[in-house]
Amino acid sequence: MDTFALLAHGLAVAVQPMNLLFALVGVLLGTAVGVLPGIGPALTVALLLPITYKLDPGGSLIMFAGIYYGGMYGGSTTAILINTPGESASMATALEGNKMAKAGRGGPALATAAIGSFVAGTIATLGLTFLAPWLVDVAVKFGPEDYFALMCVAFITVSATFGDSPVRGLTSLFIGLALGLVGIDRLTGQARLAFGVPELLDGVEVTTLAVGLFAVGEALYVASRLHHTTETLEAVRGSLWMTKEDWKRSWKPWLRGTAFGFPIGALPAGGAEIPTFLSYSTERRLAKHPEEFGHGAIEGVAGPEAANNASAAGTLVPLLTLGLPTSATAAMMLAGFQQYGLNPGPLLFAEKPDLVWGLIASLFIANTMLLVLNLPLVGLWVRLLRIPQPWLYAGILVFATMGTIAAKPSVVELSMLVGFGVLGFLMRRFDFPIAPVIVGLILGPIAESQLRRALSISLGDPMVLLQSPISATLLAIALLALILPFAMQGLARFKADAD
């Protein structure tokens, strides 16, 4: 079957009423958590995992994808109206968007963000549709040693290559890898790092880690520095609609933003921050009125917003075809697949085409829903920002704990949640990235089992890693990606400039 037939088939699955409902719930939740500061798509998926355990896998995954896309839309609203990006991918948007809102052009800023997100999301989802089958054909030829090498690439790029500090990124990654060791070794049945605690034999729950690091850690961090923050909510004044001039200035940045976002998301190259900042600086360089940058240039909103949505779609390419998560949200979605005993990769495309293509097709639907939800209904979302901060964070913590209590009501599990919260607080304070910890915990055990499988096929000969051309190339890329940031620590300075 060619791609169009598969997509048409997926569309038939996606328009089933239940799946449409799941997509709608997903995009509503996603937009809400994107708008609210302190809670992002990764945390939301983590909180929903224990509750969706008994639901239909296809529907739940459609909902998770809707949350991912919705989070990218919602984040821009907060960035524009209160200058506090709801998630890090909206940092670039806040630079120009908030200035536009202050100048009474909040409406067009929100509109260019929403329409740009729609354009980028649609193009990038099309990219996913056509790239995925091709990558699946490549991935079937992968042996265990190749998968191991591929994961090494992901480990390095997610933690070291694009962050502010490679050392801190790698430290985060290794904390995650160490947590991944906890529990019974699958091949010999021996307990590692369990210290005789029975609850640890099953390993560290990824939901407990994610909720602890994101929800509890964030709450502790924000509470500890309350005395530093002043937030003002800009009212949306004036028309919501873009003028002809706005359209003329927006469409090229949308397409350029997509061109940055999708490939960087699709390569295992980590979060959405890099493409958004690349897009921001490109637009500043290409703009006809560069003097407007810093005072509310619409190009500086259109480009980065397109870039972050395109990269969210891009991230789904390695996730679906190779089982390789390259962002915290993608890692939580992988945990969602695992919860139903599904392993993303070529086999999933062959065995469950309904589920995979239904999911991809529903992304187009979710994207269209988001445009409708975000443009006329933006006033509704803005009202969410009026929730007093103490209640917001108290609510987040209560719901965070609830998920853990529902899944495993034990003192050990709750103490781990609080422990990870303290870890998350310290990591924020000392500027260690969070996502590599989650990726390390999820991907570490998979990488280990692939490596041990490869080495037991080769009777213990480690040269197998270099004899396979795919694996050798990938390991060389990983090595290069590790050395590169030490060679040119440019991005940190570049980011400082952008501020």
Place this chain on the structure above:
Amino acid sequence: MDTRARRADPAGIVIAGLLLVVAGVIWWDANSLQLTSTYGVGPKMMPIVIGIGIAILAVANLVLALRGDLPKRDSTALGPIVLILGGFAILIALIAFGGGFIPATAILFAATATAFGRRAIFTDLAIGFAIGLVTFLLFDKLLSLSLPAGPLERLL
């Protein structure tokens, strides 16, 4: 970036020390494993690799700390942190000793709201209580997921 202090950062040295301890624990635990695989590598290999990695990173973090190469930090208020962690401590104790889900939720909610600057503890306790009650009913009756029950929950 120029405002960054260029002298040794004690917090960074503590971080490096903690990483070294973690590496040591992993190493010790790996060496306590008895069984190995017939072919290929056993369960020891990965912990040892990760342990060595963390030890190297501990040294790298120490170098950063000695160069004062840590991001600049704002002052931190300890009070809110103590309040939130205290709320969690009471929650865990209530769950452990059969106090039930609803009072535990109420206390965590009120403690967090207070930590974020609210000064209306009884209102917040009542709100937390209501949230706990609604979710308990929702989980218990609708999703049939059981939450820890105390004397109060058994009445519902």
